[in-house]
Amino acid sequence: MKVFIIGAGPGDPRLLTLRAAELISSCPVVLYTGSLVPRDAIAMARADARVIDSSGMTLDEIIAVIVEARDADQDVARVHTGDPLIFGSTAEQMRRMDQLGIGYEVVPGVSSFSAAAAVLRRELTLPELSQTVILTRAEGRTPMPDGEKLRDLARHHATMVLFLSITLLREVCEALIPEYGADCPVAVVHKAACPDQNIVRGTLGDILVRVREAGIKSQSIIIVGRTLTANDFADSRLYAPDFSHRFRKAKIKAG
Ligand SMILES: C[S@@+](CC[C@H](N)C(=O)[O-])C[C@H]1O[C@@H](n2cnc3c(N)ncnc32)[C@H](O)[C@@H]1O
Numbered sequence: 001m002k003v004f005i006i007g008a009g010p011g012d013p014r015l016l017t018l019r020a021a022e023l024i025s026s027c028p029v030v031l032y033t034g035s036l037v038p039r040d041a042i043a044m045a046r047a048d049a050r051v052i053d054s055s056g057m058t059l060d061e062i063i064a065v066i067v068e069a070r071d072a073d074q075d076v077a078r079v080h081t082g083d084p085l086i087f088g089s090t091a092e093q094m095r096r097m098d099q100l101g102i103g104y105e106v107v108p109g110v111s112s113f114s115a116a117a118a119v120l121r122r123e124l125t126l127p128e129l130s131q132t133v134i135l136t137r138a139e140g141r142t143p144m145p146d147g148e149k150l151r152d153l154a155r156h157h158a159t160m161v162l163f164l165s166i167t168l169l170r171e172v173c174e175a176l177i178p179e180y181g182a183d184c185p186v187a188v189v190h191k192a193a194c195p196d197q198n199i200v201r202g203t204l205g206d207i208l209v210r211v212r213e214a215g216i217k218s219q220s221i222i223i224v225g226r227t228l229t230a231n232d233f234a235d236s237r238l239y240a241p242d243f244s245h246r247f248r249k250a251k252i253k254a255g
Contacts, residue, residue: 003066003076003102005090007083007109008032011194013040015110020079023107027077029069031062036081036219038194045077063096070102078104083111086135087163113161116189116221119197124159126233130225132158138168138175154179159225166190166220169211173204176224180204185228190220201228 004023009015016024024030025044032042034053045051054062069076084090084106097104113135117124124133134153137144144150153160154176165172166188176184182205190198202210204224227233237243242254 001070001073001075001103003069003078003097003104004107005078005084005093005104006080006107007085007088007111008037008041008079008081009110010082010112010115010192011038011197012115013038013044015115015193016041017107017109019107020109023075024077024079026075028074029065029076030079031065031076032079033081037079041079059092059096062093063100066093066097066102067100070100080109081112082115083109086111086113087137112192112221113163113223115192116161116187116223119189119192119199120187120223120228122187122223122228124161124223124225124227126227126230127236129230129233130157130159130227132156134158134160135163136160137163138165138172140164140168150175151178157225159223159227162222162224165222166211166216166218169208169222172222172224173208177204180224184224185226187223187228188216188220189223190214190216190218192221 004027006020006023008020021044024041025046028049030042030045030049030051031054034055042051052065066076080088080090094104125131136153138150150172157179162172182203184204186202186204186207188200188207188211198214198216200210200214200216241251244250
């Protein structure tokens, strides 16, 4: 018996990995985070599978379902949204399973931040502009560790992706404007890769008004940084004609 901690991707079932689809459609127990996991993904469960929505359950109750499956020698597909290891609350489940001696495997998924960048058609790392992506959140009920307040992270001027922060957009903008500037581009992607996806673009100075006008209040990725609009970035060295690497010899001499 094994528990498979599976990333179900951002919403479009076609973005499930082959491994995720195989496991969801074969495990006798499917325990999924009902608030976010796409229904179509769960619809592929076996007709006789026990399919349970964990959105109203406590950690103890989730573990109780897993222990019951262990006692019945049944594999469990534990299905999370996006990638299970990014803001997934999966570490605490893995810790309990370690304590109980229950075996598990993690199946990565397409995170909502990758899906958001894809629908925006923007590369988040551009030569000489930003070679770093910060994945973070605004401080809400979960306190931020020392050195990770948005004002601290903003000093890097890197492309910043915020999960779980749309209701704190005002605070996000106030914290970032001193470093990024009020004219810094921002994109909010609500329900990336879902049929009701909505994209709002603006700057740190005006995004709050635009998002309010759009009526977006939940399930959004916020991306901040000049990589969102820049077009004057340098070409990468990878495809430069005077650049050699393991798979290609330079076609011209470096000048
Ligand atoms: C509990 S976290 C889970 C993140 C997930 N593990 C991932 O990798 O995308 C939930 C947050 O992820 C973001 N999110 C999840 N699915 C999304 C989607 N389809 N579009 C936009 N944001 C999404 C939102 O910021 C939401 O508040």
